[in-house]
Amino acid sequence: MIIIENKEGVHPVKSLAAIYPEAVEQTKHKILDDIDRFLGNKESLPLLKHYLDERGEYIEQIWINVWLNKVSNSVPKKEKKEYLREKGFEVEGVDRKFINQIFRNEIRTYQPFDAIVWLNESFRVNEQKWKEHYHNAREHYFQRKQEQERAKKRENIRANIDRSVLEILEQNYELFYLFIRHYAAKQLVKDFKHNTKYKAIDTYRLEEMLEFDGNFEPADYSTVSQFFDELTGEIHQAVEWGRTFFEYETYYYRYQRILSEYIAKLSADKTIGTISEETLSDYKDALSGDLTASVILDWLEDSILAYTEDILTRLEEEFLSDLLAIADIPFDEAIHRKIYERDIAERERKIAEEKAAILRKQEEEARMLNDIFGREYSPSLRQNIHYVLHIGETNTGKTHQALTRMKAADSGLYLAPLRLLALEVYDKLNSEGVPCSLKTGEEEKITASAHHISCTVEMFHEKDFYEVVVIDEAQMLADKDRGFSWYKAISKANAREVHIIGSRNIKKMLLQLLGDSSIEVHDYSRDIPLQVESKEFSLKNTKKGDALVCFSRRQVLETASLLQRNRHSVSMIYGSMPPETRIKQMQRFINGETSVVVSTDAIGMGLNLPIARIVFLENEKFDGTRRRRLTSQEVKQIAGRAGRKGIYDIGRVAFMSDIRTMRRLLEQEDKPVDTFAIAPTNAVFERFQKYYRDIGTFFDLWERFESPKGTQKAALTEERELYELIRGTEIEARLSMMDLYGFLHLPFSKKEPALTVQWQNTMYAIVRGTELPEPVIKKRSLEEIELSYKSIGLHLLFLYRLDMRTEAAYWERLREELSDEVHEHLKSEVKNYQKTCRQCGKKLPFDHSFQICDSCHSTRYARRSRGRRDRH
Template identity: 60%
Template sequence: MSKLTAIYPQAVEHTKMKVYQDIDRYLEMKETLPSFEQYLEDRKHYLQQIWINVWLNKSTNDVSKKEKKQFLMERDYHVDGVDRKLINKLFRDEMRSYQPFDVLEWVKQTFGTQKEQWESRYLQAKEQFIKREEQKRLESELADYRKKMEEIATKILETEYKHFYLYVRQFVAKQLAADLKKNTKYQTLDPAALEEKLVPLGVFQPFEYKTMADFFEELTGDIHKPPHEWGGTYFEYETYYYVYEGLVYDYLSELIPQKILELLPIEIKGDYFKKFNKDLTVHFVKDSLKNLIYDMVGFIFEDIQEEYVSDLLRLSDIPFHLSVHDEIFERDLKDRERKQAEELAELERKKAEEERIMKDIFGMEYDPSLKRNVRYVLHIGETNTGKTFHALEKMKQASSGLYLAPLRLLALEVYDKLNAEGTTCSLKTGEEEKIVPGANHISCTVEMFHEKEFYEVVVIDEAQMITDKDRGFSWYKAITKANANEVHIIGSRNSKEMMIELLGDSIIEIKEYTRDTPLKVEKKEFHIKNVKRGDALICFSRRRVLELASRLQNDGHSVSMIYGSMPPETRKKQIQQFYEGKTKVIVATDAIGMGLNLPIRRIVFLENEKFDGTRRRLLTSQEVKQIAGRAGRKGIYDVGKVAFTSNIKKMKNLLFQEDQPVQTFAIAPTNSVLERFQRYYHDLGTFFELWEKFKSPKGTKKASLTEERALYEKIAGTEIEARLSLKDLYGFLHLPFSKNEPALTRQWEETMYAIIHGRELPEPPIKERNLEELELSYKAIGLHLLFLYRLGHRTEALYWERLREEISDKVQERLKSDIKKFIKKCKKCGKKLPWDHSFPTCDTCYKHRNKTFWDEDRYEY
């Protein structure tokens, strides 16, 4: 092999070099010259091993895999498809006997008959040894001297810090004056996006900068690689911070060693001369004080950033004289401290004023302060215990009544129920109004509550929703400001203590309910092949509902579906089909858990976790109870059954454990808050900032207003904001629609422009190609109706309500036809997935993805 032939002489020379090194180490430690024979006796074992070590390492590392395989094949080895490690092992084994170099023989020939040469080697080794020891001694003394000098220099720098600072101050002042006069100012929207071209803005205006820290944020126009504490390499647009930091470092790296050398005591300089026979130099001082200089730069540069730009510009033309600059600095420092004290006092004044304004705006708005002569009846109990039925019975007996529902579907259900039972009732939600002539009862969503309207009886359903961070304040407002003789509050057991505390000294009657039909958890894990009539299968996404319904229908089961984005009218029809026995199974999300009383035999949890908008998490005890409570119906199923697909013991504990009482309720801005805000400010941007700063009172949590703020940012500074009152604009921002749907936010914005320009409202976009488009069209019409009712266009609203019902009917029909398409498949390869597969990709694609990711990324670091 050509490679072996080439490296063999190199290995021989390397071996000889190591032998010479070993001889020198051996000889330098001997007081007298040992014989060559003694050396051989002592080092024979090492000399015999040295060649094989050198040769194996060199041949293994320098010879390619291809040549190794060729070498082995020539010796009748079969190496095709053999692992690289095994090839290396076989090759190394062959190299052990490949043209061995006889080290002992070479050493004997070199020194065995050459006594003079052996003596010369001894003298040379001892000489080198003495030199190394002397060098070590000098280095040790030098290190001690450096340490002593650093201690003295540290004290000098501490004592003379101000003088060094004055030198740097003058240096920076001159540099600043030159940069502001000669350099160009640049701008970029994203300093990290190097592909974005910098925009020159002309010359600098000194009055734009208060401190040097402000100026240091400006871009120089160059690109640099900044230091990175985690390592790695990246580039960004350079700012003057890094330029001046470098300049100050270079300046002090020359100034400090020079001044330290001048200020060092004479005896320290003399001591250096005595020990090392040469004068102390600036270069040596600089090299010895690297760390000290670096620290000094940090301290001085930090102080420089606090300097006023105006002070340094005045200083730049004054010739440097230590006493003169010291006097100027003291004057500037006192002036700066005075200004900073004034600024701090102004900030404190503004802070106190802001706190006063905040107190006036928000004040006691969120203290219930119940002063009205209202009787409260709490209906407390588990799901499906008749709480709502008994409260509605009291409302029916009253001369006027108001029912407040958490969902439009429930408001619609009560509206139908009361009218069917002979109690005339109107319906009001944000998206529809059905006014029945002569009706004194109204069923509406909780957001439609208005405190100025009087009713003999008000019923507030699902009051535990008061804890919801975004909608909870609607319940709080209804409970604390209901204008009625009697208010019936329906809630879960864990909301009882909060309700009692919230109502204070009011007249309260508590009615507690228990289930007539007990819940029983099945011992065996559920499988889809065991689905039976009366089952409600629960999962937590629309997609999974449709996929599972498709699977069940293809297996011959008749299925109803319920999910959050389903139109309420469609949901009602799906429920009715199950109620009448036309379908035997329901597949639903947790939307089934609120207010729907159905003849369900068994609730089956297909998942124990749900995505809450941030992460996947285990269901809470209250969520399990709310959903499981729908199982069992008195007179139909005397026992409500509950089944799980996994972790039965854990989920059973959640179902039957005692809930922790809720401790906080949600608050949100009210009309009166907005009215008081307008005494001081006139833009919603400031309002959102104040709301963020406002500290929520004890026992409360603020609504995040994230969606409203995001919507506001789309129209902030536009004519929409300019031409609408703050109260009206906030009302439009607060419209209850899916603000995470881009199509709906665009529709909202287009409608807002139509309103301020006095044009007809744009018609909502309607598309009907598939189920998703129909559901989005339904929402678009709903948003249009929100605007129509808010603007009082009731006649036009009737047309769109009828059209929305038609869309709802089409959704119902599409569910029948499109459901067959929703087969659970791997989104990568299209392979059909099991009904209980938890992920969107099959195991094979997932493993391949991870393997590819590892193969591609493992060499990145």
């Protein structure tokens, strides 16, 4: 804003007429105070001229300061703006601070008060008045000096008293503690007899009303400290991090106050008899009164605070019963000292016994934990197994080589990390003339005369023998929730040959696990190099053979929609997509029906597609806890899908930002995996049931169990959350612990509330012997179809676990129909998918960086700011 000044005259602000004389009077008072200070220090009368020579500049400044402060604080903003407007300033829309600054500058020279003229008129023409002022100033000066000397004497006396009190407290510490102990004991008896107990609350702040909870019972408290945690029902002021607030008072603070007063009185009474006559005389001269115990008492509050805290700490350690027992015994130092020494000895004996009991309990628990868990997690490899490790980068033919050996064997088992890969190998082997069955938690497809099985790794059973077992994606061994399934398969595989496929960073861990077994290692490297493009990628540069990678289903659909509207044919892949749909989407790309793939990082595990270029649309992902940058292994796993052998001579990789950092992650050596995951086994549950029978205790013990070096416990978070839904219900009562854990461990999306409710309702049906509730099928949107697919999947998990295979066949057909509908929806409807605000549904530009619009973000920020202000 440009401010243009007009040199025309202005009319004064109305308020100035009243403010001006007040400012003049205040200035005169300040100058007279300054004259008093000036004259008071002079032993002979100086001339007015000497004062003006020395203090002239300061006198002028007094007026300016007084005047500007007066008008700034007293003139309303409206009048300030009117004044400036009349002087030619543009003031509309101008910041208040700037208005004040301009107003102060303009009003500075308004009718200045000439203090020098006023002083000359007051004193130069009236020398007698100057002399009188000098004599009064000297008198005030001597009075102030005498008062300062008296104050100094008082401080010295008080310091001496403080030292005396501290010496007395130190010299009589044990005796005083016996006095205080007896005093506190009598007070405790009164509190237990007359006071009411209040129900415990989560916070001492005043948001909750207190409720009575009957009378105090001494037997409920072992130590005084436990009683001190109870609420008195009163409110007191507290300070935390420099902030003052009010809260409900505990007995600790009441006794802190009571004992402080008592200790102060003891100290004052003891101190008054030790003060010297000289100190008493000095006090009387300084304050014209006698130094008494009550005077000392008033001084002692701060001095004895630390002493009181020390006494309270000592008192809190006492057994409550010991104090209540001495309340009625008249105080005699010898008797109470003897009782106290006896109580200390008894307390130390009891504490020693409690410590010993705790130690015994800890040792017993350690033995129990070792019995239940300790011997379970050392690999017990079968003899006469030949292990073949296929170690290398993504897209190097590792899985192909292992499967080739399995196909040639009389029997084989393929263990996949994903249901999709199990399904893919099932289809591949059958199409190549090798009969193969499929087993996952959600389906079984038994092929006649098949001696080969493709299944997810969780379906592994150690009792079944195969000539060749193939374990894919062995680096999942380190996954904190699923890794134990790989450990179990590797360490307990029952075969002549076990082929283990993994990335380079798992090689060292595998060799450690396999120990002295017969091991054959094949290292694989890419024949087709990866090349990082130096230019940042833009969606307008998308071309045939690209796979665009992001990290949410929502962004896959948004990106695919935008590309389709720009005349690209697109296949989509994301984690929650039905595997059958995913295979069809992949096949469209392989057959050339689509030219581009948009995928989540699901593309990085076992999916071999004719991809020319992998494009990272994001460099970060949400991992369930926080949003973080991709790891080196994640970048390699995804980028390695570029450049299909036999189709391309090079694999290209592009990033939308931060190319230098991402290239470094792609090229750097991976840190070797140094831990693997462990989880509960049937043997663990069997041993646990020698001690306990409830699964809640099992979860607690699992948390306390210290994972052996080189291992990491499965968190069991989802199982615990499901258990909390049915804890103490008939479900827990009617099922064996092993069966209940099996149901808690079912692999379904537990973050979907509808599926969790379905799980709970099905569990009630199982224990009540009623029909299982059917999955809810809705088809109004892609989201509803996918959720319905998951709902049928959960239903199938129950059906197969309950051996209800006839019903399962029907639901498998229905689920396949849903996967077809998802596929058709993706083919025809995604083009109309629009990026919208997650909060209000408003349409957003594709390149909008966030999931909510600016308006919703501002509202949320304002609400949070308001909340913070309210809390403070």
